[in-house]
Amino acid sequence: MFLTGNQAVDYDLPAMGGARGGAVAANHNGQAACLHGLFARQAQEQLTGGQSLFIEGEPADHVFEVAEGTLRVFRIISDGRRVITGFVAAGDIVGVSMHGSYIYSAEAIGLARVRRLPRRSFDASVNDCAALRPLLFKRVCEEMAAAQDQMVLLSSKNAEERLCTFLLKQLRRSADRGVPGAMVQLPMTRLDIADYLGLTIETVSRTITKLTNAGILCNNGRHMLQIIRPAALAQMAGDSDEMDHFPREQALARGRYRQ
Amino acid sequence: MFLTGNQAVDYDLPAMGGARGGAVAANHNGQAACLHGLFARQAQEQLTGGQSLFIEGEPADHVFEVAEGTLRVFRIISDGRRVITGFVAAGDIVGVSMHGSYIYSAEAIGLARVRRLPRRSFDASVNDCAALRPLLFKRVCEEMAAAQDQMVLLSSKNAEERLCTFLLKQLRRSADRGVPGAMVQLPMTRLDIADYLGLTIETVSRTITKLTNAGILCNNGRHMLQIIRPAALAQMAGDSDEMDHFPREQALARGRYRQ
DNA sequence: CGCATGCTTGAATTTAATCAACCCTAGTGG
DNA sequence: CCACTAGGGTTGATTAAATTCAAGCATGCG
Numbered sequence: 001m002f003l004t005g006n007q008a009v010d011y012d013l014p015a016m017g018g019a020r021g022g023a024v025a026a027n028h029n030g031q032a033a034c035l036h037g038l039f040a041r042q043a044q045e046q047l048t049g050g051q052s053l054f055i056e057g058e059p060a061d062h063v064f065e066v067a068e069g070t071l072r073v074f075r076i077i078s079d080g081r082r083v084i085t086g087f088v089a090a091g092d093i094v095g096v097s098m099h100g101s102y103i104y105s106a107e108a109i110g111l112a113r114v115r116r117l118p119r120r121s122f123d124a125s126v127n128d129c130a131a132l133r134p135l136l137f138k139r140v141c142e143e144m145a146a147a148q149d150q151m152v153l154l155s156s157k158n159a160e161e162r163l164c165t166f167l168l169k170q171l172r173r174s175a176d177r178g179v180p181g182a183m184v185q186l187p188m189t190r191l192d193i194a195d196y197l198g199l200t201i202e203t204v205s206r207t208i209t210k211l212t213n214a215g216i217l218c219n220n221g222r223h224m225l226q227i228i229r230p231a232a233l234a235q236m237a238g239d240s241d242e243m244d245h246f247p248r249e250q251a252l253a254r255g256r257y258r259q
Numbered sequence: 260m261f262l263t264g265n266q267a268v269d270y271d272l273p274a275m276g277g278a279r280g281g282a283v284a285a286n287h288n289g290q291a292a293c294l295h296g297l298f299a300r301q302a303q304e305q306l307t308g309g310q311s312l313f314i315e316g317e318p319a320d321h322v323f324e325v326a327e328g329t330l331r332v333f334r335i336i337s338d339g340r341r342v343i344t345g346f347v348a349a350g351d352i353v354g355v356s357m358h359g360s361y362i363y364s365a366e367a368i369g370l371a372r373v374r375r376l377p378r379r380s381f382d383a384s385v386n387d388c389a390a391l392r393p394l395l396f397k398r399v400c401e402e403m404a405a406a407q408d409q410m411v412l413l414s415s416k417n418a419e420e421r422l423c424t425f426l427l428k429q430l431r432r433s434a435d436r437g438v439p440g441a442m443v444q445l446p447m448t449r450l451d452i453a454d455y456l457g458l459t460i461e462t463v464s465r466t467i468t469k470l471t472n473a474g475i476l477c478n479n480g481r482h483m484l485q486i487i488r489p490a491a492l493a494q495m496a497g498d499s500d501e502m503d504h505f506p507r508e509q510a511l512a513r514g515r516y517r518q
Numbered sequence: 519c520g521c522a523t524g525c526t527t528g529a530a531t532t533t534a535a536t537c538a539a540c541c542c543t544a545g546t547g548g
Numbered sequence: 549c550c551a552c553t554a555g556g557g558t559t560g561a562t563t564a565a566a567t568t569c570a571a572g573c574a575t576g577c578g
Contacts (some may be wrong), residue, residue, distance in 0.1 A: 154414050209559080458566075
């Protein structure tokens, strides 16, 4: 049931070397213009809610591009709890920075579609194409930066700040996808959010209620919120915009950062 | 004293290619055998305790290899607190996965020595040398894996587990460096540890005391501990060795992971 | 010696977790 | 069409853990 990782896929790689004839999206004649181009000719695979794309510990044989939907990326720790380390959505690539085995699992939240490439092909393509390498590098840097941000969130923000930070990020995403009117799509459940933010489901729920009561947002069903006062949200997120150009001085002022 | 990470190491690279002409930048005609080789000919720079190597937000113009000592890698958040996202020690490379600007600061804990390479040179060398690319990629993967581990630690471990995990990691490091007899070197201060583990200095102190009283470790001065019962430490670290091959079953048993 | 810094310990407080009950909604089947 | 159910979600009361505030100790350095 939940183990049905992936069935029946054709694994031919896009014949990287020479002229890639037919050419679907996003790349041209000689070489792929972008990473997306590498996946463009691969068949889409469909995942239903809760279905695994890959599981922590499996050999990391493939790299995936999400075409549609959202996946959660997580690890199960020894006491059985789940830690979600990220969500990936359409356009994102998953499973890149793996050395031997996947270090986390990925599974669909609701319906999702992905394309896959064998890792060897992916690596070879990128390795062969000088234009792609910086693009991949950039992605990895972004992934790293996101991990850093998450560490900061987890190690120093309270429940409210965590949730506001999260909602703000989702708001940006939704806006980028053309969702209008400060609406935020939350495809994931409250439990997903809790496991991502290092909180319990109750705390997430309470905090959303509190923000609603404070007139900062407004609840349109479980998976859709409207942000009424984005500025307030940003302020409560705690990465204060106006001040954080002066990290050193502030820190000194508070006596926490010396020398 | 506690800084003597490892001194007097011979850093000439295994003379991979042929004649490495005068030239700074450390690579090729032949080609460098390893990333370390890229830095080998660079002058060492010395940093004293508390001195910055680079600061968050600066243009990320250089890549560094630590030759000696330990640095802390951190961000200062808007309210002035410091979040340490990692420590780097001899042999580690810092500042790789940066796109435009550094996303964190790095500064020496006590005396340290580093070698630097302009980012352009570093990138060019790696880009030109097919043998180096997977080595760099591997490093980045390790960095990513460490970040994941840290996220798990921060989002789901209690103070004791955090500290035990940390000590265990330091123990491995110390052992790798040839420190004998289950001794752990802690070049950093308690405040550094606290900022790294997402705790306060008081909690770190109390927890060390507790472990000492429990006969698990033994305090030899501020910057040196002896681990009396490594197995107990490992168990308290909470990434239980014996069970975590069955993440799925456990999770289901606890009703936390469904579908 | 005396100060400063880092560390430890104690008491009070606060935050989020836990335990427990209940609600709401979508989907099912009679 | 309505009743029922299961899952996800909310709310409340209590508890536990770590923070905060406060004081004192130890070590190293001028």
